Amino acid sequence: MRVVQLLAASPEDFRTYPVEQLDLTLAGIAGDRHAGATRPSDARTPWHARGTPIANTRQLSFVSVEECAEVAALLGVPEVDPALLGANLLLEGFPELSFLPLATRLQFPSGATIFVTEQNAPCVHPARKLAEAFDQPRLAALFPKAAIGRRGLVGLVEREGMVRTGDAVRVVAPPGAVSRRQAVPEAASL
Amino acid sequence: MRVVQLLAASPEDFRTYPVEQLDLTLAGIAGDRHAGATRPSDARTPWHARGTPIANTRQLSFVSVEECAEVAALLGVPEVDPALLGANLLLEGFPELSFLPLATRLQFPSGATIFVTEQNAPCVHPARKLAEAFDQPRLAALFPKAAIGRRGLVGLVEREGMVRTGDAVRVVAPPGAVSRRQAVPEAASL
Numbered sequence: 092m093r094v095v096q097l098l099a100a101s102p103e104d105f106r107t108y109p110v111e112q113l114d115l116t117l118a119g120i121a122g123d124r125h126a127g128a129t130r131p132s133d134a135r136t137p138w139h140a141r142g143t144p145i146a147n148t149r150q151l152s153f154v155s156v157e158e159c160a161e162v163a164a165l166l167g168v169p170e171v172d173p174a175l176l177g178a179n180l181l182l183e184g185f186p187e188l189s190f191l192p193l194a195t196r197l198q199f200p201s202g203a204t205i206f207v208t209e210q211n212a213p214c215v216h217p218a219r220k221l222a223e224a225f226d227q228p229r230l231a232a233l234f235p236k237a238a239i240g241r242r243g244l245v246g247l248v249e250r251e252g253m254v255r256t257g258d259a260v261r262v263v264a265p266p267g268a269v270s271r272r273q274a275v276p277e278a279a280s281l
Numbered sequence: 282m283r284v285v286q287l288l289a290a291s292p293e294d295f296r297t298y299p300v301e302q303l304d305l306t307l308a309g310i311a312g313d314r315h316a317g318a319t320r321p322s323d324a325r326t327p328w329h330a331r332g333t334p335i336a337n338t339r340q341l342s343f344v345s346v347e348e349c350a351e352v353a354a355l356l357g358v359p360e361v362d363p364a365l366l367g368a369n370l371l372l373e374g375f376p377e378l379s380f381l382p383l384a385t386r387l388q389f390p391s392g393a394t395i396f397v398t399e400q401n402a403p404c405v406h407p408a409r410k411l412a413e414a415f416d417q418p419r420l421a422a423l424f425p426k427a428a429i430g431r432r433g434l435v436g437l438v439e440r441e442g443m444v445r446t447g448d449a450v451r452v453v454a455p456p457g458a459v460s461r462r463q464a465v466p467e468a469a470s471l
Contacts, residue, residue, distance in 0.1 A: 117318070117319065117336055128307070129307065132440075138386060138388055138394070138451070138453050139392070139440055143392075143440060144307075144440075144441075145439050145440045146307055146396065146437055146438060146439045148396055148439070192383075193382075193383035193384050193455075194338075194383050194398060194399045198328055202329070202333075204328070204329070204335070206336065206338055206398075208384060208396075208398075209384045209455060210455075210459055212456070212459070239459055240459040247336055249329075249335050249336045249338070250322075250329055250334075250335050261328070265383075265400075266325065269379070269400055269402070269430045
């Protein structure tokens with residue numbers, strides 16, 4: 092897997108813009124809209140009152156070239172620009188990126204490491220941006236369904252460092268993961 | 282699910298001791314051995330040089346009454362004390378606690394909320410403590426196999442607040458979780 096494009100967002104706009112490198116800090120991407128040790132609770136965390144300060148487990152988001160191409164094909168548009176999705180990293184070489192197990196780590200040559208916290212669910216912001224970009228209002232309604240399971244992942248920075256365009260990405264599976272199947276043989280002897 | 286026992290650890294000892302309540306902060310349990318916005322990388326994170334400061338996604342650990350009883354039965358001992366496991370919360374009413382999906386939230390009446398980051402893998406510390414407690418050296422070798430898939434989970438504090446003995450626990454499944462099966466029908470129309 093490798094880094095095809097890096098993007099960041101200014102505080103005013105949901106959309107991201109291409110940059111050459113990202114400076115990952117333990118509070119997220121330095122200067123990015125989603126950086127911060129905490130974030131205010133929003134529609135994604137309805138089990139907290141809106142605006143409650145909560146740990147920022149959505150510091151950055153990443154999508155794959157392959158899944159973006161699938162969404163574009165489903166929508167009948169030439170491409171889905173990760174900038175319109177507000178993504179921070181566009182990765183290539185792991186087609187089903189959205190199904191990487193949570194707690195997987197993505198490590199870059201500098202040592203910078205992302206801890207995968209959640210799947211990203213399609214929301215209305217990119218749907219509207221896509222509809223505007225292609226001047227096709229129907230896309231706003233079609234995007235969420237086309238993007239489900241292809242919207243990439245979000246994570247937090249486990250270790251600080253720089254990420255650069257073209258970087259190789261090391262994928263570290265969660266080492267403690269135990270399946271129910273592994274536990275069953277022991278249970279049988281109870 | 283409810284809170285049966287709460288425990289904390291002093292900085293000097295792996296074992297936890299019972300307390301009436303836990304003060305959850307965004308850096309973990311106030312005063313606890315495992316509190317901190319960061320922790321030094323250790324044997325559990327061999328993709329970082331040992332001692333590298335990394336985000337603390339293991340602020341606290343929790344086990345279930347039911348799984349501890351299973352481990353005790355497998356080891357042929359009367360009980361497995363969560364204090365010897367270094368656990369912070371002993372929960373009851375969700376027998377397969379260790380298989381809760383990652384990114385599940387456990388929310389307490391105060392609003393305090395834990396974000397589940399990883400399964401906990403059996404390690405040598407509790408194995409030795411158990412062997413000492415029962416004066417049975419064989420337990421040190423048997424524990425890891427008996428405890429696999431029953432060792433509970435670790436997490437970080439998503440929202441601050443107090444947790445009290447007897448608290449009811451609200452389990453919030455990760456809302457963005459999409460299965461491969463959900464994504465496939467769309468893929469078929471590509």
